[in-house]
Amino acid sequence: xxxxxxxxxxxxxxxxxxxxxxxxxxxxxxxxxxxxxxxxxxxxxxxxxxxxxxxxxxxxxxxxxxxxxxxxxxxxxxxxxxxxxxxxxxxxxxxxxxxxxxxxxxxxxxxxxxxxxxxxxxxxxxxxxxxxxxxxxxxxxxxxxxxxxxxxxxxxxxxxxxxxxxxxxxxxxxxxxxxxxxxxxxxxxxxxxxxxxxxxxxxxxxxxxxxxxxxxxxxxxxxxxxxxxxxxxxxxxxxxxxxxxxxxxxxxxxxxxxxxxxxxxxxxxxxxxxxxxxxxxxxxxxxxxxxxxxxxxxxxxxxxxxxxxxxxxxxxxxxxxxxxxxxxxxxxxxxxxxxxxxxxxxxxxxxxxxxxxxxxxxxxxxxxxxxxxxxxxxxxxxxxxxxxxxxxxxxxxxxxxxxxxxxxxxxxxxxxxxxxxxxxxxxxxxxxxxxxxxxxxxxxxxxxxxxxxxxxxxxxxxxxxxxxxxxxxxxxxxxxxxxxxxxxxxxxxxxxxxxxxxxxxxxxxxxxxxxxxxxxxxxxxxxxxxxxxxxxxxxxxxxxxxxxxxxxxxxxxxxxxxxxxxxxxxxxxxxxxxxxxxxxxxxxxxxxxxxxxxxxxxxxxxxxxxxxxxxxxxxxxxxxxxxxxxxxxxxxxxxxxxxxxxxxxxxxxxxxxxxxxxxxxxxxxxxxxxxxx
Numbered sequence: 001x002x003x004x005x006x007x008x009x010x011x012x013x014x015x016x017x018x019x020x021x022x023x024x025x026x027x028x029x030x031x032x033x034x035x036x037x038x039x040x041x042x043x044x045x046x047x048x049x050x051x052x053x054x055x056x057x058x059x060x061x062x063x064x065x066x067x068x069x070x071x072x073x074x075x076x077x078x079x080x081x082x083x084x085x086x087x088x089x090x091x092x093x094x095x096x097x098x099x100x101x102x103x104x105x106x107x108x109x110x111x112x113x114x115x116x117x118x119x120x121x122x123x124x125x126x127x128x129x130x131x132x133x134x135x136x137x138x139x140x141x142x143x144x145x146x147x148x149x150x151x152x153x154x155x156x157x158x159x160x161x162x163x164x165x166x167x168x169x170x171x172x173x174x175x176x177x178x179x180x181x182x183x184x185x186x187x188x189x190x191x192x193x194x195x196x197x198x199x200x201x202x203x204x205x206x207x208x209x210x211x212x213x214x215x216x217x218x219x220x221x222x223x224x225x226x227x228x229x230x231x232x233x234x235x236x237x238x239x240x241x242x243x244x245x246x247x248x249x250x251x252x253x254x255x256x257x258x259x260x261x262x263x264x265x266x267x268x269x270x271x272x273x274x275x276x277x278x279x280x281x282x283x284x285x286x287x288x289x290x291x292x293x294x295x296x297x298x299x300x301x302x303x304x305x306x307x308x309x310x311x312x313x314x315x316x317x318x319x320x321x322x323x324x325x326x327x328x329x330x331x332x333x334x335x336x337x338x339x340x341x342x343x344x345x346x347x348x349x350x351x352x353x354x355x356x357x358x359x360x361x362x363x364x365x366x367x368x369x370x371x372x373x374x375x376x377x378x379x380x381x382x383x384x385x386x387x388x389x390x391x392x393x394x395x396x397x398x399x400x401x402x403x404x405x406x407x408x409x410x411x412x413x414x415x416x417x418x419x420x421x422x423x424x425x426x427x428x429x430x431x432x433x434x435x436x437x438x439x440x441x442x443x444x445x446x447x448x449x450x451x452x453x454x455x456x457x458x459x460x461x462x463x464x465x466x467x468x469x470x471x472x473x474x475x476x477x478x479x480x481x482x483x484x485x486x487x488x489x490x491x492x493x494x495x496x497x498x499x500x501x502x503x504x505x506x507x508x509x510x511x512x513x514x515x516x517x518x519x520x521x522x523x524x525x526x527x528x529x530x531x532x533x534x535x536x537x538x539x540x541x542x543x544x545x546x547x548x549x550x551x552x553x554x555x556x557x558x559x560x561x562x563x564x565x566x567x568x569x570x571x572x573x574x575x576x577x578x579x580x581x582x583x584x585x586x587x588x589x590x591x592x593x594x595x596x597x598x599x600x601x602x603x604x605x606x607x608x609x610x611x612x613x614x615x616x617x618x619x620x621x622x623x624x625x626x627x628x629x630x631x632x633x634x635x636x637x638x639x640x641x642x643x644x645x646x647x648x649x650x651x652x653x654x655x656x657x658x659x660x661x662x663x664x665x666x667x668x669x670x671x672x673x674x675x676x677x
Contacts, residue, residue, distance in 0.1 A: 056104075058101050059099070060099055062081065081097050117166070147258065150163035152164065154184040154186075158201055159202070174203075177205070180210075181193050181196055181208055192242070196210075197242075197248045209253060229250075277656055281660070307626065307635070311438070311619065311626065313427065322343075347602075355401070358595070360587055361588075364397065385579050394468060395468070401594065405602045408602055416446050442618065442622075449613050456605045460602070464598075481586055485582055
């Protein structure tokens with residue numbers, strides 16, 4: 001058998017002393033685990049019999065809320081459940097049968113009865129029955145908080161004990177193994193187990209205990225446990241070898257030894273156990289308070305008060321979450337950003353960084369700038385860079401800022417919806433209809449705020465487009481743009497210095513000493529080279545050719561005007577390059593000014609029109625939409641799960657209170673024991 005000590009929790013426990021297991025050949029290992037109720041124990045077939053008293057009864061886990069006051073009925077129920085689970089032909093199953101025995105005459109223990117080691121399968125048992133039982137036993141006795149009861153027949157060689165062998169695998173040091181010797185009354189005359197009980201043969205740290213159980217004939221005759229205990233006590237008192245070692249004999253001695261081990265273990269773990277029980281009790285009390293009382297029997301006035309309290313708490317949680325004063329139910333604020341911090345992250349890390357990475361010339365090529373300059377010049381070449389081209393191009397680039405601002409609104413809207421779902425209180429989950437309507441009201445309020453926020457963002461762009469302020473103190477201006485460009489040109493050497501570089505398109509005068517066609521005296525028309533001049537008639541093509549033949553008339557035809565005119569794809573002139581660079585400098589300077597203003601105004605706009613408005617008007621919207629007598633009964637209706645949960649935690653609170661009482665009893669017992677010493 002195996003007895004399990006409590007692992008850090010002190011739920012109340014009790015066990016009936018095993019006073020009448022039948023004497024059968026072989027050895028076995030049983031396990032005991034601490035149960036959740038005081039004066040409760042697992043009892044097994046053939047170890048209880050006879051009608052119970054009014055203060056003694058048993059309960060099965062598979063038959064809740066049903067008490068058995070006749071222990072004969074308990075035995076029959078064990079047989080029925082065994083046949084139902086394993087069949088009627090000696091089958092086995094890992095599924096346990098849980099039985100709690102309530103009695104003032106038992107100690108605080110829990111026993112887990114494990115099957116005996118079987119070598120050969122019989123009936124419906126599988127061929128590997130030995131391996132299955134071995135694995136089942138090891139799964140229980142491997143628990144480090146378990147006390148192993150290695151049951152062995154006293155009339156067999158202890159060195160051949162399968163129970164001790166299996167216990168040694170799970171407990172090599174023998175610190176939690178107790179040897180239980182049975183059938184001491186069936187040993188041959190002249191032999192006894194005194195050497196074994198004195199722990200001299202195969203020593204165990206906790207030693208051995210001898211017991212005498214009911215035989216099969218006693219069970220068939222209906223002998224009670226009480227009579228079996230008396231018979232066992234009489235046997236050890238009168239036996240010459242055992243009467244001087246009664247402290248290592250009888251079933252009550254074994255029960256007290258196990259109970260003492262349990263008490264010492266609880267005493268060692270007492271501070272931690274008490275702290276955990278206290279913490280669990282506080283959590284349970286808070287949950288009970290959150291679940292409140294059933295609303296079925298409440299009047300309208302009481303329901304209205306609860307509804308107002310729920311709406312007020314929800315609005316307060318939402319407000320605190322935005323302001324960074326609240327906390328989530330699952331504690332995510334310790335691992336990630338939560339509430340208003342997520343909105344701030346959107347403003348700074350997502351929206352702000354995205355705007356800073358925008359290129360002022362995205363979607364705007366140098367050809368587009370030169371085309372805009374040409375259009376601004378009109379029919380004649382301008383002496384200076386036309387201002388209208390800058391105005392046209394910078395407006396186009398400023399318009400690109402509107403879309404990121406609108407996207408920022410959508411991101412904040414999603415975060416507010418996320419925040420609304422995280423601000424649900426435990427009280428609100430009691431009423432699913434109310435919860436759904438609260439979320440609907442919040443979503444409607446947020447959607448109502450989105451439209452004016454979007455309009456304001458669009459108006460910010462329209463305001464910037466309404467007046468291009470070239471007098472802004474941060475604007476580079478035309479003179480500084482030209483000065484910076486000329487410095488860069490002279491430094492980089494891209495365009496030659498001097499007047500020719502400043503006016504690259506001006507015609508150059510002819511060279512001195514010639515007639516304007518070139519300095520070479522041979523650079524003359526063919527007519528001059530041939531000593532023949534066509535004169536005025538030759539100019540119009542009406543003269544004669546070199547051979548004196550009349551020339552044919554030549555007609556020049558112009559091409560059709562295209563529907564869409566574009567600048568030639570030839571390389572730009574130096575003048576065009578300079579004008580393009582000046583316009584780009586002006587656009588970049590003014591775009592940076594507008595971008596900084598937009599980055600500052602968009603978060604302020606969203607906070608004013610969306611976040612703050614929703615935060616300040618949420619409670620009024622909830623009350624005006626949900627506090628109605630006609631629908632109050634519907635929204636304040638609890639679900640069956642809530643009622644069931646309320647019943648479960650109330651029962652759990654009772655168990656924790658009992659556990660705390662036991663911990664206090666152990667503490668008082670320990671103090672009394674030390675005082676007595």
